Structures are given as C-alpha cells and as structure tokens.
Amino acid sequence: MTRNGPIALIFHTLVVIFMLAPLVIVCLVAFTPENTLSLPTSGFSLRWFEAVFRHPDFMQSFWNSLWLALLSATLAVGLAVPAALAVTRWDFPGKGFLNALFLSPLIIPHLVLGVAMLRLFAVLGATGSFAWLVAAHMVIVTPYVMRLLIAAISGFDRSVEQAAFSLGASEATVFRRVTLPMILPGVTGGWLIAFINSFDELTMSIFITSPSTVTLPVRMYMYATESIDPMMAAVSALIIGITAVAVLLLDRVYGLDRILVGQH
Amino acid sequence: MSASASQALPDDEAPERRVRSAPLILSAPAALLFAALVLTPLLLTALLSFNQFDYATGRTGGFTLEHYLSVLTDGYYLEIFLRTFRVSALATAICVVVGVPEAYILSRMSNPWRSVFLLVVLAPLLVSVVVRAFGWSMLLGPEGPVNGAMMALGFGRTRLLYTEGTVIVALVHVMLPFMVIPVWTSLQKLDPAVEQAALSFGASRATAIVRVVAPQILPGILSGSLIVFGLSASAFAIPGLLGGRRLKMVATVVYDQYLSDLNWPMGAAVAVLLLAANLIIMLTYHRLVEGHYRRRLG
Numbered sequence: 114m115t116r117n118g119p120i121a122l123i124f125h126t127l128v129v130i131f132m133l134a135p136l137v138i139v140c141l142v143a144f145t146p147e148n149t150l151s152l153p154t155s156g157f158s159l160r161w162f163e164a165v166f167r168h169p170d171f172m173q174s175f176w177n178s179l180w181l182a183l184l185s186a187t188l189a190v191g192l193a194v195p196a197a198l199a200v201t202r203w204d205f206p207g208k209g210f211l212n213a214l215f216l217s218p219l220i221i222p223h224l225v226l227g228v229a230m231l232r233l234f235a236v237l238g239a240t241g242s243f244a245w246l247v248a249a250h251m252v253i254v255t256p257y258v259m260r261l262l263i264a265a266i267s268g269f270d271r272s273v274e275q276a277a278f279s280l281g282a283s284e285a286t287v288f289r290r291v292t293l294p295m296i297l298p299g300v301t302g303g304w305l306i307a308f309i310n311s312f313d314e315l316t317m318s319i320f321i322t323s324p325s326t327v328t329l330p331v332r333m334y335m336y337a338t339e340s341i342d343p344m345m346a347a348v349s350a351l352i353i354g355i356t357a358v359a360v361l362l363l364d365r366v367y368g369l370d371r372i373l374v375g376q377h
Numbered sequence: 378m379s380a381s382a383s384q385a386l387p388d389d390e391a392p393e394r395r396v397r398s399a400p401l402i403l404s405a406p407a408a409l410l411f412a413a414l415v416l417t418p419l420l421l422t423a424l425l426s427f428n429q430f431d432y433a434t435g436r437t438g439g440f441t442l443e444h445y446l447s448v449l450t451d452g453y454y455l456e457i458f459l460r461t462f463r464v465s466a467l468a469t470a471i472c473v474v475v476g477v478p479e480a481y482i483l484s485r486m487s488n489p490w491r492s493v494f495l496l497v498v499l500a501p502l503l504v505s506v507v508v509r510a511f512g513w514s515m516l517l518g519p520e521g522p523v524n525g526a527m528m529a530l531g532f533g534r535t536r537l538l539y540t541e542g543t544v545i546v547a548l549v550h551v552m553l554p555f556m557v558i559p560v561w562t563s564l565q566k567l568d569p570a571v572e573q574a575a576l577s578f579g580a581s582r583a584t585a586i587v588r589v590v591a592p593q594i595l596p597g598i599l600s601g602s603l604i605v606f607g608l609s610a611s612a613f614a615i616p617g618l619l620g621g622r623r624l625k626m627v628a629t630v631v632y633d634q635y636l637s638d639l640n641w642p643m644g645a646a647v648a649v650l651l652l653a654a655n656l657i658i659m660l661t662y663h664r665l666v667e668g669h670y671r672r673r674l675g
Contacts, residue, residue: 121482125494128479128553132498135512135550138522142515150515152522192410195403203400211404214411220659221415222611224628225652228635228644229418232425252414255407313505316613316628320635333507337514337618346515349508356504370495 136353143350145343161347171348173325174332178312181243181328185250186307189258190300192251197262198292216256226253227320234321241323249321250311257310258303261372265299302367309359313352419652426645437642444646454630454647461627464541464616465609468548472605475549476556477598481590483557484564495561502554510618513547514538517619539621547615552608556601563597564590603662607655627651 117125138152145151146158165171193215199205200212218226230249234240273295277287293300315330322331329352337345363369429439448454483495501509517523517537524534537543567590575585613628620626625633627647634644 117482117485121478121485124478125482128475129494129497131475131550132501132553135509135516136501136504138515139508139512149520150518151520192407196407199400199403205397205400208400211408214415215407217411217415220607220655221419222607222628222651222655224611224613224631225419225422225648225655226415228631228641228648229422230414231635232421232641232645233414233418236421248410248414251410255410309503313503315505315507319613319632330505330507333505333511334614334617337507337511341514345511349511352505352508360500360503364496369500370492 139346139349140353142343142346145346148342150341150343150346161343162351164344165347165351168344170327171329171332171344174327174329177243177326178329181247181250182308182311184247185254185311186258186304188247189251189255189307190304193255193258193262193303194296194300197259197266201263201266215259218253219256223253223314223316227317230317231320240321241326243326246318246321246326249317250314253314253317254307254310257306261299261303261306261367262296265296269295298367302363302372305359305363305366306372309356309363312355422645423649425642426649428642430640430642432640435639444643445650447643448646448650457625457627457630460541460625461610464545464548464626465606468545468552468609469602469606471545471549472552472556473598473602476553476601477560477594479553480557480560480564481586484561498557499554501550506551506614507618509551510547510614513543513550514619517543517546538619539624541620541624544616544620544624544626547619548609548612551612551615552605555604555608556598559597559600559604560594561597563594567593599665600662603658607658611651611655 141152142150143161144157144159145153146156146160147153196211196215200208200215226249230245231240234242234245237245239245274287274291277291282290313330314328315334318328319331319334322328327335329348333345333348360369363372425437426444427440427442428437429441429443430437448458479498483491483498486494515521519534519536519538521537523537527533527535572585572589575589576582580588611628612626613632616624616626617629617632620629628651631644631647631651634640634647638644
C-alpha cells in the first residue's frame with residue numbers, strides 16, 4: 114500500500130477538522146457557565162444540562178421521540194423480516210414493483226412525504242395522532258431495515274434450513290431456531306439504524322406533529338428559529354451523546370462501515 | 378413443480394398453493410403500509426395541486442393549473458428555484474472537489490487509521506441535521522470562532538449567517554459522506570496493481586490518477602453527485618436555520634405555503650415538481666450507469 118504524501122495528509126486533516134468542528138463547538142458551548150452562546154473560558158458548568166431536564170417541553174419531546182423511535186423501529190423490523198424473505202426467496206408477479214416500493218422512501222424527499230402524509234391525515238381526520246406518526250416513521254425507516262435484511266438473507270446457506278426440515282422440524286421451528294439466528298446481525302443492525310433515523314427525523318415530522326406529539330428534532334428546530342441560548346447547545350450535546358452510544362452499539366453488532374458503505 | 382404434476386398428485390396441491398401464496402402473505406403487511414402511506418398520500422397530493430384555493434375562505438376544490446403556471450412564470454418562485462438549483466450545484470461541485478480526494482486518501486491509509494477516519498468522516502451522517510446546523514450557526518455567528526479569526530487577521534466583523542455561502546458550507550458538511558461513500562465503494566473494487574503498473578511504466582503520479590484511477594471511479598463520482606444534488610435541492614433544516622427568512626429555498630417555501638399561508642394546493646404543486654425533478658434525476662442516473670456497465674461488460 115502506497116503512503117499518502119504530506120499535501121494529502123494536510124488536506125485530510127483539514128477535512129477532518131471541517132467534519133468535526135460543528136460537533137465539537139456544540140459540545141464545548143454546552144458546558145458554558147455564561148448566559149450567552151460562548152466558549153467556556155471561566156470554567157465548566159452543568160447548569161444548561163440541568164435547564165434541559167427542568168424544561169417540560171424538551172423533556173416531553175424527548176420521551177415522544179424515544180417512544181416513537183422504539184415503536185417504529187420495532188414494528189418496521191416486524192414487517193420487514195417477512196417482506197425481505199418474500200422478495201429474496203421467491204419469484205412472483207409484482208416482485209420488482211414491491212421491491213422498488215419498499216425502497217422508494219430513500220429517493221422521495223422527506224419534505225414531499227411530509228406534505229403528502231399531512232394531506233392524508235387531514236382527509237382521514239387523524240392530524241396530530243401519535244399512532245399515525247408511528248406509521249409514518251415506519252415508512253421512512255423500513256428501507257434501511259430492508260437493505261440490511263436482504264443482504265443478510267441472500268448471504269446465507271439454505272442447506273442448513275433444508276437439513277432442519279429433513280430432520281422433521283416444523284416451519285415455525287426452522288424459522289425460530291435456524292433462520293432467525295442466522296439473520297440476527299441484519300435484524301439488530303437494521304433495528305438500530307432504524308432507531309437512529311427515526312430519532313433524528315425532522316423534515317417529515319415537522320408537518321405531521323401536533324403540539325402534544327412534537328418530537329425532539331422538531332422542538333429544537335422551532336426553538337432555534339425563535340431564541341438561541343446555551344440550552345440548545347446542551348440538548349444538542351445530549352443528542353450527540355445518544356447518537357454516539359447507538360453508533361458504538363451498531364459498530365459492535367453489525368460493523369458501521371458495512372452499514373454505511375455497503376457490503377463491499 | 379408444474380401444474381400438471383400437481384393435478385396428477387392431488388394430495389400435493391395444498392402445500393403447492395400455500396408455497397405460491399407464501400410470498401404474497403409474507404409481504405402483505407408491508408405492502409399495505411406502503412400502499413396506505415406512500416402511494417395514497419402522493420396521489421392525494423398530486424390531486425390537491427390541481428385544486429383551486431380561495432384565500433378569503435381557505436377552501437379548496439375545483440380544477441386549475443394556476444399553481445403550476447405561477448411556479449413557472451412568477452418571478453418570486455423562479456428566483457427560489459434558481460437559487461435552489463445554484464446552491465445545490467455549488468454544494469455538489471464542492472463535495473466532488475473535497476470528497477473524491479478524501480475518499481482516495483482514506484483508501485490509501487492502512488488500518489487502524491483507515492477505519493478510524495472513515496468513522497470520523499461518515500459518522501456525522503447519523504447526528505441529527507438540526508444539531509449540525511446549530512453547530513454551524515455558532516461557528517459562523519458574529520461572536521463565533523470564524524469571525525474571531527477573521528478579526529484577528531484584520532478583516533473586521535463579517536456577517537456570515539443568512540448568506541448563500543453559509544448555506545452552501547453547511548450543506549457540504551451534511552452531504553460530504555454521501556459523496557465519500559460511493560467513491561470509496563468504487564475505489565474498493567479497483568485493483569491497486571493497475572495503478573502500480575502505470576507507475577512502473579513511467580507514468581507520473583498525476584497521469585496515473587487521471588488516466589487510470591479517475592475513469593474507474595467515475596460511476597461512483599456520478600452516483601455521489603446525483604445523491605448530493607437531489608438531497609441538497611430538497612434540504613429543509615439547513616436553509617431553514619442558516620438561510621433565515623430572506624434566503625428561501627424550495628423546501629422552506631413549501632413549509633411556508635403549508636404552515637403559514639395555508640395555501641396547500643400551491644405547496645402541493647411545488648412539492649410535486651420537486652418530486653418529479655428528483656425522480657427524473659434518479660432514473661436518468663440509473664439508465665446512465667446501467668448503460669455504462671452494460672457497454673463495459675458486453
């Protein structure tokens with residue numbers, strides 16, 4: 114492997130600084146003892162984190178986002194496992210269409226999905242309902258789950274299943290004891306990436322949340338357009354922390370490079 | 378198993394039919410969800426964009442092409458579409474200029490640095506875009522470190538926020554991983570021995586990169602550019618938080634139409650045009666790249 118020259122390394126360093134700078138400054142300003150957005154020069158303080166935990170709107174939105182992400186990721190995995198089995202293992206009419214449909218939220222702008230769902234919910238009289246919000250989030254996270262599951266299912270040796278069948282196992286037993294354990298990294302990886310995507314989603318949610326179902330990113334967006342104080346930095350730092358934990362978990366169970374870059 | 382075989386063996390017919398319907402049963406729940414929450418709402422929105430809107434009563438109905446006509450003829454909308462196009466094109470160009478060399482440099486590193494820096498470059502993708510936009514607003518704000526450095530260099534305080542430049546810089550930050558990923562993927566498929574061969578035949582480093590490496594990663598660059606352009610053109614949080622009220626882009630205009638002006642049909646027309654533009658870009662890309670590979674393989 115050839116080495117990178119000094120110009121390449123300087124370029125690389127600048128790119129890394131560029132990528133990390135906005136995240137680093139958020140985390141530093143979160144610890145400021147001042148009342149304004151400023152770097153902590155006179156010492157570190159946790160007062161703005163305390164302010165976040167005392168702020169009822171932010172806390173309510175945090176719980177909304179957490180439940181929303183837990184429910185939509187879990188339900189999306191529940192729908193995606195059978196659907197991924199169907200499109201990878203069988204040939205049937207309409208398979209190409211279904212496959213494209215399941216991946217379509219990746220190429221439809223979230224803005225368009227947001228206004229489209231707002232219209233549907235208005236027609237149904239379900240505007241601001243949490244259950245419909247969960248369903249909307251299931252739609253946008255399912256493609257991520259499907260991609261990992263399809264890779265996991267096409268990559269495994271079916272003779273193991275056939276062996277189990279020939280030894281007299283029922284279909285349910287084979288699924289539970291053979292298929293599921295073998296695609297488990299794809300299932301947990303898919304669940305985590307679905308969780309992160311749902312927890313972070315702003316553009317679609319801003320159209321379909323009501324005051325009682327406002328999610329954390331939507332709350333932050335609204336807050337940032339009206340007033341700016343270090344509490345915003347503290348919430349952001351907490352989100353960076355939660356994301357970092359999820360990313361480390363993801364790296365453990367599935368390998369982050371495999372999720373982000375693909376199977377190559 | 379053929380139909381005649383199952384007719385000959387009536388006992389086998391039940392499992393046979395069950396197997397044939399199995400994929401439909403398995404995919405039915407997801408298919409229903411997507412029919413209800415992707416196809417239906419998109420259809421409703423397309424229909425809505427042809428409805429008339431009465432500002433006095435806020436009622437919609439009837440049939441009209443006026444929203445599409447005003448998007449295509451009204452200077453206000455034309456300016457917004459042009460700005461969105463300009464900002465997205467510039468962000469895409471910068472992503473190519475920065476992302477392609479960065480992917481190449483990353484691919485030439487050895488582990489553990491390679492994995493560590495790949496993570497550093499790609500992981501911000503998973504942090505909420507609101508957080509990243511907020512980070513940029515602090516970096517570039519009047520009291521921020523960038524302004525501080527410029528004042529120290531004698532440039533004086535500069536208004537950086539709410540300019541196209543800031544929106545572009547933040548978009549590049551958000552979109553860079555989408556450029557690095559496909560380029561990195563095509564670099565992984567590239568045999569380093571080919572580049573070595575070019576060098577050992579006396580090609581300069583630059584010639585080797587331009588004549589040997591670049592043509593092979595071109596599909597990756599093209600793929601990354603289209604993803605970056607498509608996502609930039611529909612980006613909402615970055616222009617919303619860093620562009621302010623004056624610097625409208627397509628997404629922020631749709632938001633205003635829906636949630637401030639309450640002119641849903643107008644917002645629907647802009648959204649339909651945005652979706653159409655996105656789909657045309659993606660399908661064109663698909664045909665280009667597939668044609669490219671077919672020619673090379675065939």
